[in-house]
Amino acid sequence: xxxxxxxxxxxxxxxxxxxxxxxxxxxxxxxxxxxxxxxxxxxxxxxxxxxxxxxxxxxxxxxxxxxxxxxxxxxxxxxxxxxxxxxxxxxxxxxxxxxxxxxxxxxxxxxxxxxxxxxxxxxxxxxxxxxxxxxxxxxxxxxxxxxxxxxxxxxxxxxxxxxxxxxxxxxxxxxxxxxxxxxxxxxxxxxxxxxxxxxxxxxxxxxxxxxxxxxxxxxxxxxxxxxxxxxxxxxxxxxxxxxxxxxxxxxxxxxxxxxxxxxxxxxxxxxxxxxxxxxxxxxxxxxxxxxxxxxxxxxxxxxxxxxxxxxxxxxxxxxxxxxxxxxxxxxxxxxxxxxxxxxxxxxxxxxxxxxxxxxxxxxxxxxxxxxxxxxxxxxxxxxxxxxxxxxxxxxxxxxxxxxxxxxxxxxxxxxxxxxxxxxxxxxxxxxxxxxxxxxxxxxxxxxxxxxxxxxxxxxxxxxxxxxxxxxxxxxxxxxxxxxxxxxxxxxxxxxxxxxxxxxxxx
Ligand SMILES: Cc1cc2nc3c(=O)[nH]c(=O)nc-3n(C[C@H](O)[C@H](O)[C@H](O)COP(=O)(O)OP(=O)(O)OC[C@H]3O[C@@H](n4cnc5c(N)ncnc54)[C@H](O)[C@@H]3O)c2cc1C
Numbered sequence: 001x002x003x004x005x006x007x008x009x010x011x012x013x014x015x016x017x018x019x020x021x022x023x024x025x026x027x028x029x030x031x032x033x034x035x036x037x038x039x040x041x042x043x044x045x046x047x048x049x050x051x052x053x054x055x056x057x058x059x060x061x062x063x064x065x066x067x068x069x070x071x072x073x074x075x076x077x078x079x080x081x082x083x084x085x086x087x088x089x090x091x092x093x094x095x096x097x098x099x100x101x102x103x104x105x106x107x108x109x110x111x112x113x114x115x116x117x118x119x120x121x122x123x124x125x126x127x128x129x130x131x132x133x134x135x136x137x138x139x140x141x142x143x144x145x146x147x148x149x150x151x152x153x154x155x156x157x158x159x160x161x162x163x164x165x166x167x168x169x170x171x172x173x174x175x176x177x178x179x180x181x182x183x184x185x186x187x188x189x190x191x192x193x194x195x196x197x198x199x200x201x202x203x204x205x206x207x208x209x210x211x212x213x214x215x216x217x218x219x220x221x222x223x224x225x226x227x228x229x230x231x232x233x234x235x236x237x238x239x240x241x242x243x244x245x246x247x248x249x250x251x252x253x254x255x256x257x258x259x260x261x262x263x264x265x266x267x268x269x270x271x272x273x274x275x276x277x278x279x280x281x282x283x284x285x286x287x288x289x290x291x292x293x294x295x296x297x298x299x300x301x302x303x304x305x306x307x308x309x310x311x312x313x314x315x316x317x318x319x320x321x322x323x324x325x326x327x328x329x330x331x332x333x334x335x336x337x338x339x340x341x342x343x344x345x346x347x348x349x350x351x352x353x354x355x356x357x358x359x360x361x362x363x364x365x366x367x368x369x370x371x372x373x374x375x376x377x378x379x380x381x382x383x384x385x386x387x388x389x390x391x392x393x394x395x396x397x398x399x400x401x402x403x404x405x406x407x408x409x410x411x412x413x414x415x416x417x418x419x420x421x422x423x424x425x426x427x428x429x430x431x432x433x434x435x436x437x438x439x440x441x442x443x444x445x446x447x448x449x450x451x452x453x454x455x456x457x458x459x460x461x462x463x464x465x466x467x468x469x470x471x472x473x474x475x476x477x478x479x480x481x482x483x484x485x486x487x488x489x490x491x492x493x494x495x496x497x498x499x500x501x502x503x504x505x506x
Pocket of ligand 1: 046
């Protein structure tokens with residue numbers, strides 16, 4: 001007897017029970033794999049709907065994906081569906097983007113980034129002929145890092161320091177101890193090309209000036225497997241994963257915030273919801289930010305590694321200000337994915353990541369899904385979001401007071417650059433600030449991507465997928481290994497499902 005309330009379902013269903021806290025893509029894909037492994041699965045989500053960072057807002061006839069829009073490594077999803085006994089195409093249609101994105105510099109020049117090597121070479125040549133050879137060499141280096149860091153190690157647990165040390169020789173050979181920006185400078189002389197080939201870590205919360213050069217692998221990943229979008233929005237992918245769970249008899253409960261993880265004699269025995277309801281479990285998986293998992297769900301449990309002091313000492317990723325808006329016209333010359341860069345690169349990132357100072361200038365990502373999928377807005381209309389990286393809440397910025405003026409500045413900037421006439425066309429709008437990442441998604445310091453992916457916060461140094469603190473507790477999602485971004489969180493689910501023992505036969 002565990003002393004926990006035993007839900008009726010446990011009486012009727014003899015399978016071992018896995019409780020997953022959080023219905024982000026990390027939690028949902030873990031739940032799908034555990035259900036396929038034979039567990040009875042219950043997913044508990046605090047919000048009123050699933051998805052987490054990939055939540056879907058529906059307003060005034062517009063559909064807004066809250067977060068991820070760029071889907072790379074589609075084979076990871078195909079493999080997930082196969083592991084669950086299906087085919088991705090049965091539930092979700094992924095279509096390639098072409099180009100991947102346009103990068104517009106402050107001087108008005110535009111780099112069109114695509115997966116076609118010849119078009120890419122032409123773009124590089126147009127910026128700096130002298131860098132063509134460097135481009136070819138960079139792509140080869142990116143491919144080599146990809147094979148080691150992503151294909152061989154990306155879905156392996158880093159639980160032992162011995163295993164970590166074994167990977168050191170590769171790390172030294174591939175320059176993983178250097179930063180992305182340093183590595184890129186080895187191949188490119190043009191300052192704009194240095195931005196084009198180093199900005200990728202920002203997509204997963206990393207600062208190119210501190211993130212390990214391993215993240216140079218993204219260039220190869222994108223060129224080999226493409227950049228995709230889900231028809232109907234990323235929400236269609238989220239709903240597809242939910243179907244995988246439900247087809248195996250799993251349950252997803254929304255509006256069910258967890259208060260604590262119940263531990264008996266060092267072993268996770270279940271969870272307690274904020275309502276006081278208790279659920280017994282054979283296995284508990286937390287998809288919630290590890291700082292919250294350890295600092296709140298296990299606040300009273302003695303911790304060896306992830307103490308409150310260690311959580312406080314961590315370096316957390318940037319946050320985001322995301323402004324979603326629908327307009328009553330179409331901006332046909334704006335592509336699906338546009339990076340609108342400001343005048344500064346290193347200075348801007350120093351302010352955001354190092355100085356925690358809210359910069360005066362900004363670099364933006366503008367998302368226009370209706371460029372490829374008009375079903376996301378009423379006829380003749382466009383849905384957008386604009387995302388601005390900002391310091392996390394260590395900055396002390398009072399977003400309650402600052403958000404209105406910041407939104408107005410973003411609107412002005414968009415009017416001056418990509419969207420002239422924007423103000424007059426807006427028919428619906430809302431936003432997320434760092435406070436939403438902290439209070440809505442329970443992310444420490446309102447970080448949008450959990451712990452920053454620096455070398456000493458990666459792999460073994462990151463919170464492990466099998467908890468170091470409590471037996472029977474596992475971690476999936478952006479804050480654990482391998483890290484943020486859809487390929488990262490879906491890989492963490494695979495790692496967890498491999499680590500969790502086979503369900504008991506009762
Ligand atoms: C604006 C934005 C754009 C992005 N764009 C991209 C992109 O284009 N491509 C890409 O690959 N990645 C992108 N990312 C990163 C990617 O979205 C995330 O790394 C990933 O979705 C995180 O998934 P997760 O499962 O780890 O966490 P989450 O999605 O945050 O899931 C955690 C879940 O736990 C729930 N939860 C929290 N506390 C509790 C509690 N007490 N009880 C129960 N549930 C709880 C939360 O509500 C949430 O649903 C983007 C992120 C953001 C924010």
